Amino acid sequence: MRRDHLNSWLLATPLTVILTIFLILPILLIVAVSFWTADEFSFRPDFQFGNYAYLFGSSVAWKVFGLTMLMTGIVWALTLVIGFTVAYFLAFHVRTLKWQMVLFLLTTIPFWTSNIIRMISWIPLLGKNGLVNQTLISAGLIDQPIEWLLYSSFSVCLAFVHLYTLFMVVPIFNTMMRIDRSLIEAARDAGASGFQILTNVILPLTKSGIMIGSIFVVALVMSDFVTTRFMSGSQLANVGRLISNDVGLLQYPSAAATSVVLLITVLLIIGAMLRIVDIRKEL
Amino acid sequence: MSKMRYSRRSILKGGAAAVAASTLPAPMIWAQEIKDVVLRQAGTGVSAFNEVAAKVKEDLGFTLEMTALDSDAVTQRAATQPDSYDIADIEYWICKKVWPTGNLQAMDTSKIANYDKIVGIFRNGKLTPDSVIAQGTAPHTVGFVEGPGSSTFVQEESGWMTLIPTIYNADTLGIRPDLIGRPIETWAELLNPEFKGKASILDISSIGIMDMAMVCEAMGEIKYADKGNMTTDEIDKTIAIFTEAKKAGQFRAFWKSFDESVNLMASGEVVIQSMWSPAITAVRAQGVPCVYQPLKEGYRSWGGGIGLSAGLTGLPLDAAYEYINWYLSGWVGGFLMRQGYYSAVPETSKLFMSEDEWGYWFEGKAAQGDIVSPQGQVIEKAGAVRDGGSFENRMGKVACWNAVMDENQYMVRKWNEFIAA
Numbered sequence: 001m002r003r004d005h006l007n008s009w010l011l012a013t014p015l016t017v018i019l020t021i022f023l024i025l026p027i028l029l030i031v032a033v034s035f036w037t038a039d040e041f042s043f044r045p046d047f048q049f050g051n052y053a054y055l056f057g058s059s060v061a062w063k064v065f066g067l068t069m070l071m072t073g074i075v076w077a078l079t080l081v082i083g084f085t086v087a088y089f090l091a092f093h094v095r096t097l098k099w100q101m102v103l104f105l106l107t108t109i110p111f112w113t114s115n116i117i118r119m120i121s122w123i124p125l126l127g128k129n130g131l132v133n134q135t136l137i138s139a140g141l142i143d144q145p146i147e148w149l150l151y152s153s154f155s156v157c158l159a160f161v162h163l164y165t166l167f168m169v170v171p172i173f174n175t176m177m178r179i180d181r182s183l184i185e186a187a188r189d190a191g192a193s194g195f196q197i198l199t200n201v202i203l204p205l206t207k208s209g210i211m212i213g214s215i216f217v218v219a220l221v222m223s224d225f226v227t228t229r230f231m232s233g234s235q236l237a238n239v240g241r242l243i244s245n246d247v248g249l250l251q252y253p254s255a256a257a258t259s260v261v262l263l264i265t266v267l268l269i270i271g272a273m274l275r276i277v278d279i280r281k282e283l
Numbered sequence: 284m285s286k287m288r289y290s291r292r293s294i295l296k297g298g299a300a301a302v303a304a305s306t307l308p309a310p311m312i313w314a315q316e317i318k319d320v321v322l323r324q325a326g327t328g329v330s331a332f333n334e335v336a337a338k339v340k341e342d343l344g345f346t347l348e349m350t351a352l353d354s355d356a357v358t359q360r361a362a363t364q365p366d367s368y369d370i371a372d373i374e375y376w377i378c379k380k381v382w383p384t385g386n387l388q389a390m391d392t393s394k395i396a397n398y399d400k401i402v403g404i405f406r407n408g409k410l411t412p413d414s415v416i417a418q419g420t421a422p423h424t425v426g427f428v429e430g431p432g433s434s435t436f437v438q439e440e441s442g443w444m445t446l447i448p449t450i451y452n453a454d455t456l457g458i459r460p461d462l463i464g465r466p467i468e469t470w471a472e473l474l475n476p477e478f479k480g481k482a483s484i485l486d487i488s489s490i491g492i493m494d495m496a497m498v499c500e501a502m503g504e505i506k507y508a509d510k511g512n513m514t515t516d517e518i519d520k521t522i523a524i525f526t527e528a529k530k531a532g533q534f535r536a537f538w539k540s541f542d543e544s545v546n547l548m549a550s551g552e553v554v555i556q557s558m559w560s561p562a563i564t565a566v567r568a569q570g571v572p573c574v575y576q577p578l579k580e581g582y583r584s585w586g587g588g589i590g591l592s593a594g595l596t597g598l599p600l601d602a603a604y605e606y607i608n609w610y611l612s613g614w615v616g617g618f619l620m621r622q623g624y625y626s627a628v629p630e631t632s633k634l635f636m637s638e639d640e641w642g643y644w645f646e647g648k649a650a651q652g653d654i655v656s657p658q659g660q661v662i663e664k665a666g667a668v669r670d671g672g673s674f675e676n677r678m679g680k681v682a683c684w685n686a687v688m689d690e691n692q693y694m695v696r697k698w699n700e701f702i703a704a
Binding site: 039060063064120123124127128129147150151229230232233234235236237241242245248249250 | 353355357358359363366480483486488529534535536537538539543546547550551552692695699700702703704
């Protein structure tokens with residue numbers, strides 16, 4: 001074996017070992033446990049499809065998976081539009097690097113506080129007696145407080161967009177900064193309008209950033225359970241909550257089965273996305 | 284370490300003490316050794332106060348490490364990780380689920396000094412000789428087993444106790460009297476369309492289902508043989524009534540943790556909801572009016588106790604008995620009574636409370652002066668009367684105890700469907 005061949009194997013070893021122990025093995029364990037049987041307290045090794053049969057036979061599970069996908073789709077579209085716009089503004093309208101960095105750091109402000117505090121702080125803003133409702137009432141625009149501002153699909157969606165837009169901004173901004181400005185000049189010289197430059201030059205060149213951001217957002221929203229619980233006042237369910245409920249009630253095999261199905265769903269979605277854009281080629 | 288350096292005289296004295304220790308029923312433990320004992324207590328958090336751990340260190344010398352978890356997590360830990368705790372601070376219905384796993388050991392009541400003074404609820408089920416025993420998992424039904432190592436509950440005082448009762452209370456609905464503006468007298472009001480979008484119920488299946496049952500029965504929709512042990516048919520009907528209300532927009536939110544219930548009530552998002560006693564106090568402490576409303580159908584009650592891990596032996600086991608005896612000797616009882624709970628041995632707690640405190644918290648009398656929380660915050664002014672009145676009035680009107688049903692798994696699945704509906 002050649003010497004640098006050996007070196008590269010050795011360099012790859014630590015990561016391989018870590019990933020095997022902390023990622024591959026746990027996932028294999030989850031898959032194994034999903035075939036076990038459980039009663040109220042104990043669960044024991046087995047090979048049966050009861051957990052999956054219950055999952056696929058339950059109309060609630062189908063509905064919850066559907067809702068989770070729908071929410072993921074909406075949040076993805078919103079974060080993409082907002083994230084792209086913010087990144088575009090930062091990359092092409094802000095002239096100096098200093099201000100680009102200052103404004104970029106501003107977008108990370110939502111991450112300076114804990115997730116829970118952030119979610120609780122929506123109550124004084126969106127609640128029945130919150131700032132938004134009080135402003136609208138005193139402005140004479142509404143008579144009764146708007147109830148769907150909080151503890152609704154709207155508030156869950158709002159919180160997700162608020163939390164995860166940054167995951168779109170960062171990779172898109174990053175790819176935009178690497179676009180050769182002379183390409184834009186060339187397009188302009190060739191007579192392209194601002195919109196044509198956006199659709200024909202910038203958009204294709206930021207595809208990899210968009211895709212990376214999308215993977216973040218999809219994976220985060222599909223696997224969330226805390227945000228949904230707090231922002232919907234526990235009134236909405238998503239797949240993460242199904243799993244956490246099962247874990248709380250010691251139904252590990254059933255939780256494992258749901259996790260496996262969720263994992264496969266997320267992998268399929270990401271696989272499909274990578275089909276559309278080959279990130280490695282683009283980078 | 285000077286105490287450990289033996290002179291001839293001290294050895295003689297020590298020998299005499301050792302002889303005394305081995306013959307006395309309550310073994311005297313070497314102060315030096317017990318100092319190193321660490322007891323790990325895992326519990327639901329209602330009684331996990333740092334003040335208690337600090338007082339244990341001061342009075343008994345050993346260290347008590349407390350971990351607070353939610354009821355589901357405690358059940359899980361008690362049932363699956365017996366080595367992770369020495370003392371389980373759990374509720375009686377959790378005991379019913381966990382005891383069959385064999386992870387807890389029965390306690391010899393002859394080693395419990397104040398055993399005879401423990402309230403009747405935990406011994407024969409009766410508060411007063413003519414009380415009727417409420418539905419659900421009444422504490423005394425899972426309070427005793429046949430003997431050491433047994434997993435069969437017995438209905439009489441066998442001398443082997445599963446849990447030593449610590450605190451208990453009677454729960455009801457919390458309301459915002461200022462936002463409702465009329466008397467509330469029945470559980471049925473929770474689903475009154477008048478409170479559409481302003482009601483809440485707790486999202487902890489085992490307790491939530493009981494609150495639901497209280498409501499459905501009060502509405503006259505369902506008559507339960509035992510609310511604490513429903514049939515699948517009764518579960519279906521109960522959940523159906525609440526699912527319909529949920530879809531009609533009756534509920535503003537569901538809550539799972541204490542803080543959430545306080546926020547919902549204090550912010551005015553909700554005006555009527557299932558609530559726990561200290562949450563009411565927390566809302567009032569913010570200057571917001573909130574009443575723990577006594578209702579004509581009675582209370583849903585719960586009781587907690589401490590159980591010993593099966594793995595506990597030797598010196599730590601002796602320390603645990605010391606801890607239990609100390610727990611029932613009054614200081615903790617007084618401390619917890621000031622939180623609005625009741626202690627298992629009220630007469631010892633009385634010694635650690637002022638006459639005014641005892642009158643307000645236990646006897647339901649009007650406060651003579653300021654009523655102060657254990658943390659020193661004024662929570663009631665002179666003239667205030669406790670919601671629901673005296674101990675006998677509140678604990679005497681228990682309609683059902685928190686319970687675990689035979690159809691528990693079915694109920695949990697239905698509950699999940701209700702949340703997802």
